[in-house]
Amino acid sequence: MSSDMELHTVASLLRRGQSLDQFSTGLTLLAALIGLGQWLVGSIDPWLLLLSFGVFVLGMQEKYLAFRVAFDADLFQIVADAGKPLTERTQALDTALANLGLQPVERGGRSWPERSHGSMRLLRRQAWVVAIQALLTVSFVLASPWLVFSGLGV
Template identity: 65%
Template sequence: MATDMELHAVASLLRRGHSLDLLSTGLSLLGALLGLGQWLLGVSAPWAIALSVALLVLGLLQKYWALRVAFDAELFQRVADSPLPLAERSAALDQALSALGLQPANAGGRPWQQRSRGALNLLRRQAWLLAAQVLLTLGFILASPWLAIAG
């Protein structure tokens, strides 16, 4: 059975998703500037435009997972902070999620360990998308023609 401290720990880990989201937003803006710069300069390097689009798409996907992670972080924090017994908190959360259409009615009653694993998997997805953005950005830097000129 989950303890309040475990719920607080999961909420704390999930809040780290905000930092990942900030970095991803910066990389997405870099991708947008790269694409806009290509268009404004009239340079039609297909690889640079493809890279720009890929950075933007990955950034949008990461933003979706970041929203889900932030939502779960708030839920875990509220459940952990509640003075009610854990069983009552779980039932209230399941009822609220079902009423809002965010969870099927028959999906309630899951153990907190399973909920925690699911929420942390969302955080992992977010981190993987950020890692893909970082690799694409590094690939662009290393493949850029100005790098050969500067070195």
């Protein structure tokens, strides 16, 4: 992956994580509101509370992954935009990351295909967390007691 265009492409793909993050934020807020809303209604169902808590915890995990994916997207973009030779840019990036304590010195010098695979793995993990969060939210909504009152529940 020595081409600047490939670095730009990876950066662009990683920026798609922002859409996942926005969707996850909505699910997390919904879970928090519905979970807390059980106390307002006066009907606390332990299963619904557990589902709400699970969606919320997954939302916090997704926030961490979204931060990491966005950081990687920015790094790929910066390296792709720099006008210097790629080896010089890579060495400068590794030095900066090591100086900030964000990467062990021995991890420096990795190839760009290896770095892009690692970053894409983070993006896939973020997508999986959001998918599980969405499934739990659907389960939460289908198991909610207000469906009985609306005539939709069993």
